[in-house]
Amino acid sequence: MSVDADTVRRIAHLARIAVADGEVEHLRGEINAILAFVEQLSEVNVDGIEPMTSVTPMAMKKRPDVVTDGANADAVLKNAPAAEDHFFAVPKVVE
């Protein structure tokens, strides 16, 4: 499989990465080189094979559903690019 310029733009938008028109062709070439490389997997017979979900066999650990952390809004916001009154500030989302 290979991607065309429109697909590159669509992927970039899905990934929320701005791509300038001048970069599309170059990216298309690189993505297609990687897709061509992974194409060899189609040779492998995977009939009846379970997809791996956990590399070490282990049962998912559970813990009581109780509050274990919190009340540290200052620490949470410490690295925020913009914050007001213990809230993250973002550009207007709804008109």
Next chain:
Amino acid sequence: MAELTALTIAEARDGLKKKSFSAAELADAHLAAMEKARALNAYVQETPERAHAMAKASDARIATGKAGALEGIPLAIKDMFCTEGVRTTASSRILENFVPTYESTVSAQLWRDGAVLLGKTNNDEFAMGSSNETSYFGPVTSPWRRKGANTKLVPGGSSGGSAAAVAANLALGATGTDTGGSIRQPAAFTGTVGIKPTYGRCSRWGIVAFASSLDQAGPFAKTTRDAAILLRSMAGHDPKDTTSVDRAVPDYEAAVGKSVKGMKIGIPKEYRVDGMPPEIEKMWEQGASWLKAAGAEIVEVSLPHTKYALPAYYIVNPAEASSNLARYDGVRYGLRVPGRDVIEMYEKTRAEGFGPEVRRRVMIGTYVLSAGYYDAYYLRAQKVRTLIKKDFEDCFKAGVHAMLTPATPSAAFGIGEKGKADPVEMYLNDVFTVTVNMAGLPGIVVPAGLDGQGLPLGLQLIGRPFDEEAIFSLGEIIEKAAGRFSAPKWW
């Protein structure tokens, strides 16, 4: 005090115990060496004040007989580990000013045992790379050079700064992370020892997430013994990482020097790849004969799905990376580039905050997970991964204790020499190491010799799950036979 930086951790531990020198002197010697070695760009941040304070506290504990297992040992921490109050960037512009308010579990355990922080080391951006050239802070220059040349070589990657720091005596040991070879390949390139333990052995909590089902932390050291000392402190169960294993941590150091008599060592025939340099093939045979001389039995084994490990990895890895890196949105932390609306803000932030390799991987990952392609790519890759793991399980069931393989398909290459035209060229560096991450197994790389140009080459030992002890024992046999290698100082 240059000689203090040449010590191993085991030697420094003895010297501190005997009070031949203080933790403060040991830290100062390293800080001075780091200052003179800035041309290598191994550290993205030096933390002399923190080092002084921690060394002073170590000296106080030594004086009162309360020394921990790593008391006063100065270490470098890869900039993928969050360090409380010390900037942590993953060598990315998007985290250029990120100062964590918490400490990663692995580094916290090192400090619990008395280790001293010297600084944060350079790495490929978000650990995506095999040469340390994708770092926002520029490449690391290896302390190694080809005989009679001054071409700048890469230290490998992604943990290139940690590997270079240990190889150049700028730290007694260092932490790394390994997703597809990021500890073992730079260890091979710099003549250091590096181990990626079994998946789940070390907590991933507080480590910048890259590909969560593959990422593991591990140490770099000058010797196998030192790596064993460090891993004992780094490993252990952590309730904050559900994939960390609740299993006692053995005394790995006790495995170093243990007999390997009767151990069955597999030589996987599929690792004999086309175009392998004769020097690497010869060293591989040499390694096998060293182990044989020590009483191990050498058997040829087959891992039939080996050739599919790298392509499957380049689906699983970008897929998980694209999900993990979705958090960098310019809202909660990290860089924000303003836009007309929130979508444009996201897109500009991520375009400017991520470098080319990261953008490429996030886009590949987004594509292979997108509607209509998930089954063809991601699901198939996860099935192939099951087959890769089964190859190893079959060998272990047949009585094989560990496998011996080359670490890398070549010695270190020059900065700017690889991957310019085709990203796959760089990816091929990890051909011998990715299988181990795909199967979740422990793998150690030990220096085994120098090539014709005077550059170090490493051998890899792959163990059964949670049998790091076997590969420490075997690694030490190779180390003892091959000797240690250090880069002539030019910086």
